[in-house]
Amino acid sequence: MFEYLEINNQGIKTMGKLTFLSTNGNGGLVNLKDYNDWSNRWTHIIPGNFSGNGYTDLLFYDQQTGDAEFYLSDGSGGIKTIRTVRGTWRKTWTHIIPGNFSGSSFTDLLFYEGSTGSAEFYVNDGNAQLRKIQTIAPGGWRKTWTHIIPGNFGGNEYTDLLFYEGSTGSAEFYANDGNALISQH
Numbered sequence: 001m002f003e004y005l006e007i008n009n010q011g012i013k014t015m016g017k018l019t020f021l022s023t024n025g026n027g028g029l030v031n032l033k034d035y036n037d038w039s040n041r042w043t044h045i046i047p048g049n050f051s052g053n054g055y056t057d058l059l060f061y062d063q064q065t066g067d068a069e070f071y072l073s074d075g076s077g078g079i080k081t082i083r084t085v086r087g088t089w090r091k092t093w094t095h096i097i098p099g100n101f102s103g104s105s106f107t108d109l110l111f112y113e114g115s116t117g118s119a120e121f122y123v124n125d126g127n128a129q130l131r132k133i134q135t136i137a138p139g140g141w142r143k144t145w146t147h148i149i150p151g152n153f154g155g156n157e158y159t160d161l162l163f164y165e166g167s168t169g170s171a172e173f174y175a176n177d178g179n180a181l182i183s184q185h
Contacts, residue, residue, distance in 0.1 A: 016040035020077035033077025041065070048098040048107030050128045051082055059096070059109075059128075066091045070128035083128035092116075099150040099159030102133065103178045110148070110161070117143040144168075 016038035021029045044061040051057050055075045061068045068085040094114040101108040106124040113119070116138040122130035146166035153160040154175035164171045 016042075020073075020079075022077075035079075041067075044093075044096050046096050046098050046109070048109075048124075049105065050107055050124055050126075052106060052126045057082070057107075057128075059098075061089065061093070061096060063091055063093065095145075095148050097148050097150050097161070099161075099176075100157065101159055101176055101178075103158060108159075110150075112141070112145070112148055113138075114143055114145065117141045 018035040018038040020032040020034075022032050024030050039060075039062075041062045041064065042060040043063040044059075046059040046061070047056045048059065049057065050059065050070050051072045053072060053074075055073045057073055058071045058079070059068060060071070066085075066087045066089040068089055069081055070083040071079040072082045073079050090111070090113065092113045092115060093111045095110075095112040097110040097112070098107045099110065101110065101121050102123045104123065104126075106126045108124050109122045109130065111120045111122070117136075117140060118138040119136040119141055120132055121134040123133050124130055142163070142165065144165050144167065145163045147162075147164040149162040149164065150159045151162060153162065153173050156175075156178075158176040158178045160176050161174045162171060163174065
């Protein structure tokens, strides 16, 4: 759970709070750990297996600055930074989708820019180091996708994608071949 504390008199979110919760198996939540004085600038928070330790790690991305931080989690609410990226990521990514696009045991990433219809697939090496494996040139995809949903829609071990356009209610399924080459299903 991610909360923001509003601390100035204009109601501007200037300080964030990060709370890790766990389910108790009966529909209830148990607080694992709180972090105060957390940055409030993250526009995307993406879960994934970025380290291979068996727990869900986190990627935080700030669209305004192009900054990103990968955090390793320890299963009890503890986290530590495993990689920091300062100002080198594109500031125009509107979607970051986690998935198994390459067949490795680590979470790979799809970055999509809605204003241009471009995208890039990246493979993760288990240390949150990313290597680009596929580029979709501007205009290669629709600019109007409002949601891109990962899932196993094609029946293989790779993550496939459902693209949804909210204004028209249309959707398209695409299967992934393990090289981030997708084809309509």
